[in-house]
Amino acid sequence: MDAVVERIAVRHAALGIRPEQYTLIGRYLLGAVGTVLGDAVTPAVAAAWDEVYWLFAVRLIGREARLYQGAGVTDREPFRPVTVLARERAATDTVSFTLAGDVPFRAGQYISVVADLPDGTRQIRQYSLSGAPGEPLCITVRRVPGGAVSGWLHATVRAGDTLTVSPPYGSFTLRPGDHPLLLASAGVGITPMASIVAQVAAGQPDRPVTLAHAERTPDRHALRDRVDAHGARLTNFDHLVWYATEHGALDPARLPVAPDTEAYLCGPVLFMRVVRAALLARGVPAERIRCEVFGSDRFAGVAAAAPALP
Ligand SMILES: Cc1cc2nc3c(=O)[nH]c(=O)nc-3n(C[C@H](O)[C@H](O)[C@H](O)COP(=O)(O)OP(=O)(O)OC[C@H]3O[C@@H](n4cnc5c(N)ncnc54)[C@H](O)[C@@H]3O)c2cc1C
Incomplete structure (x- = not known):
């Protein structure tokens, strides 16, 4: 269970989820449970679902607050603008973007990229950091056929442009030790x-x-x-x-x-x-x-x- 909470909380932090959004999600999630299960949801069952939801939510909110603190996200804006220093071909359908700024990270972590697309929607996707820790952040993006954000990055983002990104998150990182x-x-x-x-x-x-x-x-x-x-x-x-x-x-x-x-x-x-x-x-x-x-x-x-x- 701890691992599940950790995984969800990390992804939530990368998406910039805020505590007040749990109220909204809870309302619609519990509403959907009622719609799908109908009369099976007695007042006692509804109260039990509500309690479980909020037990889980409070745990996540606490963990996400610590993740934001650790990442230096102190205001209400979980994303920051960064300049694209370089764009480089990494393979026939794959491009690397090097980003300005001195941001510490551990190998295996990722950042979110926020894309404000031409159709007016805002989409957020995660990209693992492909460069060396201690060097500027670098992401390497494969163009997915029909993919909204990978397509947008490939088609429009060049050196000198600004990208909106999250701090690095993720626990796919090396454990201490020297095992093979x-x-x-x-x-x-x-x-x-x-x-x-x-x-x-x-x-x-x-x-x-x-x-x-x-x-x-x-x-x-x-x-x-x-x-x-x-x-x-x-x-x-x-x-x-x-x-x-x-x-x-x-x-x-x-x-x-x-x-x-x-x-x-x-x-x-x-x-x-x-x-x-x-x-x-x-x-x-x-x-x-x-x-x-x-x-x-x-x-x-x-x-x-x-x-x-x-
Ligand atoms: C932790 C993490 C790290 C990652 N690291 C990397 C990385 O280093 N490099 C990398 O390239 N990617 C990485 N990804 C994947 C990346 O986040 C995106 O999922 C990927 O770029 C595709 O996003 P997209 O917006 O281009 O595609 P989307 O728009 O999300 O579409 C994905 C697919 O679904 C199809 N699709 C979309 N909408 C519909 C629909 N309505 N009906 C049917 N099909 C549909 C599209 O045609 C496409 O094939 C990572 C993901 C995670 C979670």
Whole structure:
């Protein structure tokens, strides 16, 4: 339960959720429960739902207040304008944006980008930080066909423009320690891995790191040169790459697994399920396997055989 609350609170902070919004959400959520369940919602049942909602909400509000405090968000505006210092091609359909400002972050964290779109709507999306901690913030965005914000970023945002972003949030970050690292990514899931490799290269150059990456085609492989440049500063770095039409092509049997391996996975949910199942089968304990989910699971229907993600 704590992990669930933490995950929701972190995402809420990245979205700039405010305490008073819980009143609104509660009203409509509990209203929807009444609409769907009809007469089954007696006054006692309604009171129980209301109580559970507010127990949960109060916990989240408290945690979100601490997250805002930690991120230095002291006013009512959870987002800040930043200048785009550079825009750079990272792959055929992927672009990196470097942002001005000296903002501390840990590898594996992300920021929200607020897009005021031409149709008048405001959309918020998260993008993992792909650069090295200690350097300016950098995000790397794959253009999703029909995607509102990725399409807007690709089509309109150039060096010198202003973006509205949140501070860095997220807990897909390295635990203290020097265990061998296995980073397994697919597609644009490479972004937090690039940052993690940079952080380890800077602070723990003797730590063993394997990056296993699956991509559909070489021209879509983002950040490869950057990852290799950081990896070259590690004494024990292995970079395994699979190209195939589906992200699931990575062969988990080829992943090096030591008794104390710590694994970080990022990619489509099916990809992570398959890799996680293989690591569990080879003796990596569940608490040493961490996953970052970028979006909904487009492949959920075919992932039946693999265990659920935590
Ligand atoms: C923690 C986190 C980190 C992330 N990091 C990165 C990163 O580093 N790089 C990166 O590129 N992405 C990253 N993402 C994903 C990113 O946040 C966006 O989800 C992604 O860019 C797509 O957003 P969009 O607005 O372009 O697409 P959306 O407009 O949200 O659309 C997504 C898909 O849904 C379809 N769609 C939209 N509306 C409808 C509809 N009404 N009916 C049917 N289909 C519809 C679109 O065609 C598209 O295929 C991350 C996500 C999370 C949660």
